[in-house]
Amino acid sequence: MSGASRVTAGDARDLRTEELRARIVWLIRLRWLAAAGVAVVVYWAPKLLWVELPAQPLYLITALLAAYNLVLWVMAHRYLAKATDAAVLWFAALQVSADLVFLTALLQLSGGIENPFLCYYVFHIVIASILLPPHVAFLEVGFAVVLLLGLAVSEASGLLPHHHLFSLWPIELYRNATYLSAVLFVTITMLYFTAMMATAITGRLRTRERQIVQLSESLQARAEELERAYGSLRQLEQEKSEYLYRAAHHLRSPLAAVESMLAVVAEGRTGPMPEKAQEMVARTRERVKGMLDLAHDLLSLSQARGRSEETSRENVDLRRVVEAMEGDFRREASAAGVELAVACSSGVLIRGVPEAVAELLENLVSNAVKYTPAGGRVEVSVLNRGRTAEVRVSDTGIGIPEEEQASLFQEFFRASNAREATRNGTGLGLSIVKAIARAHDAEVQVESRVGAGTTFRVLFPLLSPTAWEGVPW
Amino acid sequence: MNEATGKTVLIVEDDPDVAEAAKIVLEGAGYRTQLAANAADGKEQVRRVRPDLILLDVMMPAGTEGFHFVWDLRKEEDAALQATPVIVMTALHRTTKLRFYPEQSDSVYQPFEYLPVQGFLDKPVAPTALLAAVERALSEAAESGR
Numbered sequence: 001m002s003g004a005s006r007v008t009a010g011d012a013r014d015l016r017t018e019e020l021r022a023r024i025v026w027l028i029r030l031r032w033l034a035a036a037g038v039a040v041v042v043y044w045a046p047k048l049l050w051v052e053l054p055a056q057p058l059y060l061i062t063a064l065l066a067a068y069n070l071v072l073w074v075m076a077h078r079y080l081a082k083a084t085d086a087a088v089l090w091f092a093a094l095q096v097s098a099d100l101v102f103l104t105a106l107l108q109l110s111g112g113i114e115n116p117f118l119c120y121y122v123f124h125i126v127i128a129s130i131l132l133p134p135h136v137a138f139l140e141v142g143f144a145v146v147l148l149l150g151l152a153v154s155e156a157s158g159l160l161p162h163h164h165l166f167s168l169w170p171i172e173l174y175r176n177a178t179y180l181s182a183v184l185f186v187t188i189t190m191l192y193f194t195a196m197m198a199t200a201i202t203g204r205l206r207t208r209e210r211q212i213v214q215l216s217e218s219l220q221a222r223a224e225e226l227e228r229a230y231g232s233l234r235q236l237e238q239e240k241s242e243y244l245y246r247a248a249h250h251l252r253s254p255l256a257a258v259e260s261m262l263a264v265v266a267e268g269r270t271g272p273m274p275e276k277a278q279e280m281v282a283r284t285r286e287r288v289k290g291m292l293d294l295a296h297d298l299l300s301l302s303q304a305r306g307r308s309e310e311t312s313r314e315n316v317d318l319r320r321v322v323e324a325m326e327g328d329f330r331r332e333a334s335a336a337g338v339e340l341a342v343a344c345s346s347g348v349l350i351r352g353v354p355e356a357v358a359e360l361l362e363n364l365v366s367n368a369v370k371y372t373p374a375g376g377r378v379e380v381s382v383l384n385r386g387r388t389a390e391v392r393v394s395d396t397g398i399g400i401p402e403e404e405q406a407s408l409f410q411e412f413f414r415a416s417n418a419r420e421a422t423r424n425g426t427g428l429g430l431s432i433v434k435a436i437a438r439a440h441d442a443e444v445q446v447e448s449r450v451g452a453g454t455t456f457r458v459l460f461p462l463l464s465p466t467a468w469e470g471v472p473w
Numbered sequence: 474m475n476e477a478t479g480k481t482v483l484i485v486e487d488d489p490d491v492a493e494a495a496k497i498v499l500e501g502a503g504y505r506t507q508l509a510a511n512a513a514d515g516k517e518q519v520r521r522v523r524p525d526l527i528l529l530d531v532m533m534p535a536g537t538e539g540f541h542f543v544w545d546l547r548k549e550e551d552a553a554l555q556a557t558p559v560i561v562m563t564a565l566h567r568t569t570k571l572r573f574y575p576e577q578s579d580s581v582y583q584p585f586e587y588l589p590v591q592g593f594l595d596k597p598v599a600p601t602a603l604l605a606a607v608e609r610a611l612s613e614a615a616e617s618g619r
Contacts, residue, residue: 253488259597260494267600269501292597 016206017085023131024092025076031069031099038062038106051165057109065102089132096128096140104147111165112155113174113183121148125191129198141195145188152180241306248298255295259288290424297428300359301411304435315463316352318382318389319344325358329365329380337374338395344382348389349463352440360436363429364393364456370425371418371454372397389462394455400448408446409434417450433458480611481505483524485515485542486562491596495528498600499607512538516545519554526611528603529590531563539563547589558610560592 042058045051072095080088103124107115121144128140154160156175173179264270266281273281322344333340350357361380368378376396383390400408400415407413412427419425433456437444441461448454482504486492489510496506507522509515519527527546531539539561549555591610594602 253596256596257488257490257494260491263597263600264494264497269497269600 016209017088020088020092020131021080024080024088024095027092027095027127027131028069028073028076031065031072035062035066035069038065049166051111052163053165054109054163058106061102061105061109068098068102089136092131093128093136093140096124096131097143099124099127100140100144100147104151108151108155108160109163111163111174113152113180114165118148118183118187119190121187121191122194125194126198129195130202134199134203137195137199141191144191148184148187152184156180238306241302244298244302245306248295248302252292252295252299255288255292259285259292262288290426293424294426294428297426297432300432301428301435304356304359304432304439312353313351314354316350316354316357317346318348318350318357318391318460319346321354321358321361322380322382325361325365328362329369332366332369333378336369336372338369338372339375339377340369341377341379342381343379345384348382348384350389350440350442350460351463352460356436356439360433360458361391361393363433364391364458367429368393368395368397368454368456371395371421376453384462385459387462388459391458391460392455394453396453399450399452399454400446401450402448405446405448409444478503479505480525481507481522482526482528482607483507483509483515483518483522484528485509485512485539486528486530487511488530491530491562495598495603498603499528502604504607512542515542519546519549519557520551523554524557526607526614527557527559528607529559529561531561543590556614558592558614559590560594560606560610561590562594562596562598 039062042053042055046053103120107118125141125144129137155162162174262281262285266285322342326342330340365380372378372395378395381392398417398421404415409430411431414425414427434444437458443459445457482499484492484495484506487510492508499506507518507524509518529539529542543559547555591613592606594606
């Protein structure tokens with residue numbers, strides 16, 4: 001549904017197994033290095049350090065280690081990806097155990113308890129603590145201790161032959177009880193402490209990981225909730241617009257019929273009327289006209305709000321829209337005794353619905369004319385502002401009080417001086433402008449001073465010149 | 474005004490008030506009128522009365538009945554009937570491409586782009602605008618008929 005991938009608790013487990021798989025591959029790679037390292041040490045140690053090593057058995061063990069690693073490598077490549085969680089865990093645990101056995105065998109052939117590489121058990125325990133669950137890691141420690149004790153005891157008791165490492169050292173060190181107990185005590189406690197610390201750190205990391213997964217889960221749930229809420233809000237808005245549209249339409253039809261009949265009567269086509277009746281009919285028509293305007297504006301508003309989809313959009317040349325309406329504007333202006341100036345740059349294109357853009361313009365211009373006293377001037381211009389296309393309508397009219405400018409785009413709001421100037425006006429014109437602008441991703445700016453005039457700027461995203469081909473408008 | 478004498482206008486309109494207002498205006502100007510309250514009745518009367526012009530409400534009960542009325546009329550076999558000028562009245566309000574024309578010089582717009590009709594009037598229709606539209610459609614029909 002949503003594009004983002006969803007992380008769940010199940011995924012967290014998957015993540016851990018996934019990580020374990022990766023670590024196993026890493027471990028296998030590490031083992032190649034270890035085998036190579038052993039071979040190098042077995043070759044160079046006697047030459048550099050005057051130590052005596054049974055080279056052949058050691059090379060044999062190293063070769064076995066390499067062969068075992070090859071088997072692991074093949075198994076990992078063939079089966080690891082498909083293996084179950086439990087199988088992956090067993091695979092890892094057995095490797096750690098086998099590594100301990102190999103280490104013990106190598107130590108037995110190279111001085112046993114006397115060999116400083118004894119501390120390499122620690123590496124295996126760290127690896128076990130990271131890879132395996134704590135209880136399995138401690139079992140591995142137990143196994144290491146058993147191997148270590150077995151090595152020490154069987155050499156000390158003569159069960160296994162002891163290979164002297166350093167010819168200069170006291171020969172009997174591996175049988176010295178004090179040395180043995182000291183080395184064993186230090187090594188074994190070190191192994192346990194290492195396991196304790198490493199599993200504790202790993203545990204904390206796992207907890208943190210779980211928390212992060214939980215957090216992201218709840219975040220996702222919240223995001224989905226929001227998405228749903230937003231969706232139903234939009235739906236509601238859509239339904240509201242549709243309802244408004246139908247209601248306004250049903251209001252308009254009878255009003256149109258009323259006006260049609262009143263017009264016939266007012267023009268004397270049904271016979272003469274007393275003067276007072278004529279006056280009353282004229283006033284009735286005035287009120288009906290106000291209601292028709294309201295129904296018209298409600299229709300426009302609901303249409304502007306209900307239409308955000310791309311379907312009816314075209315490339316619109318703003319100058320041509322203005323030119324198409326210029327005649328209407330001129331008639332309107334001259335009827336009001338207002339001078340009209342039109343200045344449009346060519347090739348200013350936007351993506352939009354031409355009728356809606358025309359309606360936006362119509363609302364701004366008729367407002368400007370309406371609130372500009374006779375003798376004033378209204379200017380309509382279309383300008384290329386680089387990234388935006390600017391439609392500007394400015395007048396030398398009554399202006400808008402500064403404190404009322406913020407409410408200007410509210411439905412049914414009319415500025416106090418506008419109400420004083422004329423009773424006619426639905427208070428919806430600028431709401432329509434705003435709704436149409438929003439549907440076109442355009443911004444509306446107002447600049448006004450009482451008594452000096454008002455300038456409205458609508459800033460549309462300018463269409464790039466590459467989109468100019470085939471402009472119907 | 475004299476040209477109007479004897480010409481018959483068929484008013485196809487489901488709203489009796491609007492129909493009567495138009496009837497008064499047209500008869501006052503010397504036209505004869507016939508009323509039809511729906512498309513079926515309208516079609517029947519077209520054949521019977523053979524009007525010189527049809528004044529058609531586009532939003533009759535079935536929603537777009539008026540559109541179908543026009544298309545059916547333009548498919549008539551009788552050439553004279555098929556060519557009957559039609560003026561559409563609508564309260565459709567700025568439905569996409571229905572009434573946006575480059576030149577909206579008055580409330581009677583350019584010949585309808587998508588519907589083969591001769592005139593287009595927005596409700597409420599002013600009596601003078603109605604008469605102007607009817608006169609123009611009739612004189613255009615007469616010219617093209619000559």
